[in-house]
Amino acid sequence: MRPQVDNRGVMARRLLVAAGCLLIAAPVAATSVSDCEDVVAQFGAHIARQGLGGRDQQTLIGELADAAAPGASMSERIAKLTEVRDRARTLEARGDVSRFDSDRLARGAEVAMLCLQRVREGR
Numbered sequence: 001m002r003p004q005v006d007n008r009g010v011m012a013r014r015l016l017v018a019a020g021c022l023l024i025a026a027p028v029a030a031t032s033v034s035d036c037e038d039v040v041a042q043f044g045a046h047i048a049r050q051g052l053g054g055r056d057q058q059t060l061i062g063e064l065a066d067a068a069a070p071g072a073s074m075s076e077r078i079a080k081l082t083e084v085r086d087r088a089r090t091l092e093a094r095g096d097v098s099r100f101d102s103d104r105l106a107r108g109a110e111v112a113m114l115c116l117q118r119v120r121e122g123r
Contacts, residue, residue, distance in 0.1 A: 036115035040068035043108040052105060054096035060084055077116055085109040
């Protein structure tokens with residue numbers, strides 16, 4: 001008998017692996033703000049598909065849209081991603097999401113912040 005696989009966990013790992021690959025590939029070609037916007041947009045789509053965030057899902061998606069908006073300053077992007085990360089922990093503390101989902105939300109925001117850090121560093 002095969003064990004059941006939690007597709008949410010598989011999708012989360014795939015998202016993080018894809019984002020990680022983008023960051024690892026940076027030495028070949030410098031990471032750009034556009035690359036990071038794509039990472040954030042993919043993360044927002046993942047949240048929507050998986051139904052993450054409980055009653056705050058639309059707020060999270062809105063904050064990610066602001067972080068991926070063309071023309072947003074680097075500090076605005078980082079602030080929005082920090083809000084997503086912090087909101088994930090608040091949702092967990094309130095019991096609105098599981099620890100697993102809180103970690104997925106927080107880590108997704110952190111991956112996007114790492115992407116932006118690479119842009120700042122010119123890598």
